Amino acid sequence: MASGEIQTEAAQLNPVIEPLSWMLGTWLSDPPGDGTFPSMKPFQYLEEVHISHVGQPMLNFSFNAFHPDTKKPMHRECGFIRIQPDTNKVAFISAQNTGLVEVEEGVVNGQELSIASHSVARISFAKKPHVEQITRKFRLNSEGKLEQTVSMSTTTQPMTQHLHITYKKV
Ligand code: HEM
DSSP: OOTTOOOOTTOOOOGGGGGGGGGOEEEEESSOEEEOOTTSOOEEEEEEEEEEOSSSSEEEEEEEEEOTTTOOEEEEEEEEEEEOTTSOEEEEEEEETTSEEEEEEEEEETTEEEEEEEEEEEOTTOOSSOEEEEEEEEEEOTTSOEEEEEEEEESSSOSEEEEEEEEEEO
16 A cells, blocks of 8 residues: 555455345346335335445445436435344444434344334434334345335334335446
8 A cells, every 4th residue: 555545445344244245235226116105106216325345344335316217316325334243233324315314223134134223313304204213124135136125104104115126236
């Protein structure tokens, strides 16, 4: 490494995050994701996902959604996925452009990660209705595609699916 250069490229995978290594990569929705909720019209969206590491015992992620026709940016979130060493216990920490910050906890079993919100915080002027709980499932399917399903409850609706999306690795 040249003097003064900060090197994070091609860092060796920290063995602690090996159980989550199937999530690593750049992923693009294929086909577009499906959005649903009892209070809204079903919609579709595109999403680009980057899940990376820099040698630390955690993953870094960003999820950036776009309108399928106009390609305008929509929902965005980024954060970290941590795993408790020597266990399958996972924490998912995300900051969203809607003014919401969430911490989810759960477990990784094989190529499936199931998590549920432990706490959800938001800025005081976040749009209503407010989210009360979130659950997510990620899995690598038999075709090598990553899938994410997100359900939520709000101050006006019980726990219901909001998103389902499949991504191919690019
Ligand atoms: C609406 C939460 C991710 C697109 C909403 C609503 C909530 C919410 C609380 C209002 C529901 C209602 O009016 O009853 C979340 C959470 C997310 C998430 C917690 C992530 C964990 C996404 C993503 C997209 C998206 C990835 C993709 C574009 C929409 C749209 C609406 C909506 C189009 C309806 C219009 C609007 O209220 O802006 N979401 N959302 N959401 N969400 Fe999400």
